[in-house]
Amino acid sequence: MSIDLKTIKHISKLSRISVDDQRAKKLVGDLNSIFDFIEKLNELKTENVKPLTSIAETTLKLRSDEVQSKNIREQIIKNSPQDNEDYFVVPKVIE
Amino acid sequence: MSDITKQSLTELVESIKNKKLSSSEVTKAFIERSEKSKVLNAYITEDFTSALDKAKKFDQKPNLDLKLPGIPMAVKDLFCTKNVKTTAGSKILNNFVPTYESTVTENIWNEGAILLGKLNCDEFAMGSSNETSFFGNVQNPIDKNLVPGGSSGGSASAVAGQLTPITIGTDTGGSIRQPASFTGTVGLKPTYGSCSRYGIVAFASSLDQAGPMAQNVKDCALLQEVISSFDSKDSTSIDFKRSHYSKDLTNNIKGKKIGIPKEYRVDGMPKEIEDLWQKGIEYVRDCGAEIINISLPHTNYALPTYYIVAPAEASSNLARYDGVKYGYRANGENLIDMYEKTRSEGFGAEVQRRIMIGTYVLSSGYYDAYYLKAQKVRRLIKNDFDEAYEKVDAILTPSTPSSAFKIGEKTNDPVSMYLNDIFTVPVNLAGLPGISIPAGHDAKGYPLGLQIIGKAFDEQNILNIAFAMEERINFKNKITDWWIE
Numbered sequence: 001m002s003i004d005l006k007t008i009k010h011i012s013k014l015s016r017i018s019v020d021d022q023r024a025k026k027l028v029g030d031l032n033s034i035f036d037f038i039e040k041l042n043e044l045k046t047e048n049v050k051p052l053t054s055i056a057e058t059t060l061k062l063r064s065d066e067v068q069s070k071n072i073r074e075q076i077i078k079n080s081p082q083d084n085e086d087y088f089v090v091p092k093v094i095e
Numbered sequence: 096m097s098d099i100t101k102q103s104l105t106e107l108v109e110s111i112k113n114k115k116l117s118s119s120e121v122t123k124a125f126i127e128r129s130e131k132s133k134v135l136n137a138y139i140t141e142d143f144t145s146a147l148d149k150a151k152k153f154d155q156k157p158n159l160d161l162k163l164p165g166i167p168m169a170v171k172d173l174f175c176t177k178n179v180k181t182t183a184g185s186k187i188l189n190n191f192v193p194t195y196e197s198t199v200t201e202n203i204w205n206e207g208a209i210l211l212g213k214l215n216c217d218e219f220a221m222g223s224s225n226e227t228s229f230f231g232n233v234q235n236p237i238d239k240n241l242v243p244g245g246s247s248g249g250s251a252s253a254v255a256g257q258l259t260p261i262t263i264g265t266d267t268g269g270s271i272r273q274p275a276s277f278t279g280t281v282g283l284k285p286t287y288g289s290c291s292r293y294g295i296v297a298f299a300s301s302l303d304q305a306g307p308m309a310q311n312v313k314d315c316a317l318l319q320e321v322i323s324s325f326d327s328k329d330s331t332s333i334d335f336k337r338s339h340y341s342k343d344l345t346n347n348i349k350g351k352k353i354g355i356p357k358e359y360r361v362d363g364m365p366k367e368i369e370d371l372w373q374k375g376i377e378y379v380r381d382c383g384a385e386i387i388n389i390s391l392p393h394t395n396y397a398l399p400t401y402y403i404v405a406p407a408e409a410s411s412n413l414a415r416y417d418g419v420k421y422g423y424r425a426n427g428e429n430l431i432d433m434y435e436k437t438r439s440e441g442f443g444a445e446v447q448r449r450i451m452i453g454t455y456v457l458s459s460g461y462y463d464a465y466y467l468k469a470q471k472v473r474r475l476i477k478n479d480f481d482e483a484y485e486k487v488d489a490i491l492t493p494s495t496p497s498s499a500f501k502i503g504e505k506t507n508d509p510v511s512m513y514l515n516d517i518f519t520v521p522v523n524l525a526g527l528p529g530i531s532i533p534a535g536h537d538a539k540g541y542p543l544g545l546q547i548i549g550k551a552f553d554e555q556n557i558l559n560i561a562f563a564m565e566e567r568i569n570f571k572n573k574i575t576d577w578w579i580e
Contacts, residue, residue, distance in 0.1 A: 008451075015410065015454045016417070017447055018435035030448055030509055031455070037510050038399045041468055044475070051470035052477060054301055055526030056288045056331045063327050075194045081424035088419055091430050 003031045099124035100257040104166065104314035105341075107260055111157075111164050118157070118165025122150035122209060125167050129211065129258045134578040135234045137253040139172045140180050140213040149209045161207035162321050169259040171250045172213035173220055174200045174305070175294040179210065183296040184218040184228040184246075187416045187423045187441030197294025198326045199263060199305045206321045211259055215249030218443045219413065220270055220298045222246050223515040224505065227445040232502055235278055236574055237541055241499045244274030244515075247308065251278040254308050255572060261309045261318050265295060267302045268401055269495075269519025272531035275308055276494035276544030279533040279572035281315045281561070282308045284519075286551045287526035288333030291326035299408035300331075302401075302523045310572075312532065312562045317341040319554060338555045346563040349383035353560070354487035358394035359518060361496060367537045368493045375491055375534055375545045378567040379560065387487050391479040396472050397521040398513060403456050403469035404524070409446075410453025416441065448509065477525040484550050489557055492518050494531040494544035518546060528554045532561045533570040540573055 008027050012019045019027065082089040099121055102110070110116040126143045146167055153165040175181050175193035182188045196204075204210070217227040225233040225248025233248040235241040236256035243252040247264025251274030254262050264271040266284035275282025283306045290305040297303065307318035320341055325334040355376060360369070380386055418424035418437030425440045427433030442450070456465035483490065496517055505512045522529040528551070531544040545564070549557035 003455075007455075011451045011455050011458070014458060015447075015450050016414075016431070016434045016438055017442065017450065018432075018439040019447075027448065027451065031452065033508075033510055034402060034448075034452060034513075037513075038402055038465070040399045041396060041403075041472055044393075044396060044472060046468060046471040046475070049471040049474050051467055052474040053470060054331065055477070056333055058331075058333065060330050061327065069195060072194045075192075076420075079191060079194075079421035081418060081422065090419055091427060091433050093430050 003028060003035060100128045102260070103310050104260045104317060107166060108164060111166070112159050118150040118153040118209065119147065121165065122146050122167040125211060125259060131580045132256055132258055132578055133580065135236060135252050135256055135258070136231050137214055137233055137249040137256065137258055138169065138212045139182055139184070139215050139230045139249070142179055142210050142212045146209050146211050153207065153209070158207060162317065163203065163206040163208040165207055165209060166260060167209045167211045168203070168261055169211040169214050169253055170200060170262055171216050171247050171264045173216055173265050173296045174263065175296070176200055176210060176213065179213065181213065181296070182230070183220070184216045184230060185442065185446070186229040189229065189423060191421050193294070195294060198291035198324065198328060199295070199322045202322050202324055203263070214253055214262060217246035217248065218446050219296065219409070220246040220265055220267055221409070221445050221449055223269070223273060223512050225249065226502065226506055227443055229443060234578060235499055236578065237278060237499065239577060240502050241541070242277065242502055244277035244499060246270040247274050250308050251275055251280055251282070254278070254280045254310060255574065261307065261314055263305055263318070263322060264308050265303055265305050266523065267298050267405060268523050269516040271306045271308060272494050272519050272529055272544070272546060273515055275531040276542065277499035279542030279570065280308055280310060281312055281530065281532050282306065283315050283319055283530045283554070284522065284528060285319065285323060285554055286528045288331055289323045289528070289552070289554070291324060291329040291332050293326055293328040297412040299405040300412060301408060302405060312558060312565050313341060313344060315530070316344050316558045335552050340555055340558055343555055344562050345559050346382070346566055348379070348560050348563045351384040351489065351560065352387050352487040353379050353384045354387050354389035354483050354490040356389050356391040356394065356483070356490060356492060358391050359492045361517065364496055368496065368543060371535045371543050371545065372493050375564065378564050379491060381567060382563045384560070389483045389487060389490070391483060391521070393472065393475045393479050394521060397476055397524055398517055400469045400472045400476065400524060401520045402452065402513060403465050404473060406449040406453035407457050407466050408453070410450045410457065413446070413450055473524050476521055480525045480527060488550070489560055490548040492546045492548065494518060494546040498537045498539065498541035498543055522548050527551055528557055530557050530561050532565055533572065534568050535570070536573070542572065
């Protein structure tokens with residue numbers, strides 16, 4: 001199994017992380033050495049093993065859906081990189 | 096002043112309760128030492144002025160019934176602290192001020208402790224040397240240009256260097272135990288579900304746990320008692336009866352069965368680690384415990400499993416950093432371009448690498464081959480432990496395959512960096528508690544740790560074994576204050 005430049009570009013798109021050609025080339029090497037290491041798992045037969053999805057295999061507890069933090073809108077908006085005091089602002093989406 | 100910072104947490108609590116020391120005196124002493132220790136780069140954010148105010152307030156009306164009365168402490172910068180900047184060691188969060196408090200830190204302040212500041216860590220806790228932090232690497236107080244381990248590197252450095260009497264870190268694959276081992280301190284990773292994950296910047300949700308780091312086992316037990324609680328705000332928090340870990344601490348481990356897993360004798364392990372392990376075996380035997388050889392046959396598959404599961408979960412958790420509601424934003428020609436540039440400029444190389452691994456193993460066509468496969472092997476690893484625990488009460492292993500290494504030594508080879516966590520990762524995959532205690536020095540005088548792994552929810556037992564071993568080992572950390580300005 002080998003990851004090529006095309007695959008890196010595809011993963012970078014899925015990850016929403018832009019990478020230039022130089023970084024992409026470096027990632028080809030890095031990811032291939034990591035996946036070589038991961039391939040070790042193929043030595044094991046696992047057809048009849050149940051996947052472990054969570055270590056705490058409990059049923060989720062329900063709680064009432066009540067507002068606990070009040071009047072923090074201003075503080076929350078203040079954390080945004082761009083705002084107009086009432087909204088989060090993003091680049092124009094609709095032409 | 097300086098002798099205040101040499102005291103253990105237990106001694107400081109006693110001194111404050113006996114009114115030999117005030118919270119202000121203690122707080123001032125740690126602040127003064129922290130200010131002379133900038134070279135270590137242990138802090139990302141200092142909150143000293145506010146700490147002194149809180150100490151003064153505490154002294155005016157001291158509540159001495161609390162478990163951490165007026166005790167100053169700094170915490171890893173992965174815990175959200177209300178109104179105090181929380182960065183996770185990342186550029187993408189370098190201006191983020193939480194509007195809420197993590198449950199674990201809330202528990203600490205409720206018992207009377209006072210925040211000194213936020214400690215450096217690998218970016219989003221992804222690293223084993225603290226070198227991936229956007230805020231620069233951290234020096235190990237043991238020696239110049241030595242990594243403190245990671246990801247809780249700032250935490251380990253601050254405890255070993257006596258900048259804080261105790262601290263908390265987080266451990267996803269060894270991020271508490273490995274730095275504890277590298278700095279000659281004690282670090283406990285609790286059972287998954289013991290400490291709430293609410294308000295901790297998420298890395299890999301099925302593996303992350305917060306835990307205490309301290310100078311000795313008793314301090315570690317006391318802090319664990321404070322931070323462990325059931326929390327309805329964390330859907331994986333577990334409601335079980337928690338012990339009074341410090342009050343119930345005993346060095347009587349007679350008759351305990353301790354397992355020695357043969358698979359942890361890895362190729363190329365330095366002889367001094369092998370010798371240390373052997374010494375550890377003799378110590379627990381001297382304490383009246385019984386040594387039983389066991390097998391954990393899937394040990395070799397733990398790291399490859401981890402490097403699928405952890406990046407997969409990370410790639411989902413880190414999808415929220417898009418430059419819209421908080422954090423860093425890069426300018427883009429349109430929305431998608433803004434996302435892509437923000438994440439490219441905001442995340443460091445290791446974080447990007449892990450997001451991309453995670454995205455790949457979860458992507459269409461590869462999910463079964465990688466992610467599902469890893470979840471199956473994770474079950475086999477957990478089964479190994481379940482079987483072993485039918486015969487033994489706890490397991491003794493080295494904490495790390497080497498002592499601390501030099502800054503820059505392993506940054507170019509991700510796989511060699513990942514191998515640091517070979518003895519700690521299986522514990523996270525199985526959700527078990529594990530503690531690292533300092534047990535000796537290598538030829539260079541650098542500390543080496545031993546790890547005790549327990550059954551789920553059996554923190555008390557491993558703390559007791561660690562406590563008994565600590566007495567026998569009588570470890571002295573070699574801190575020369577070389578960095579003091």
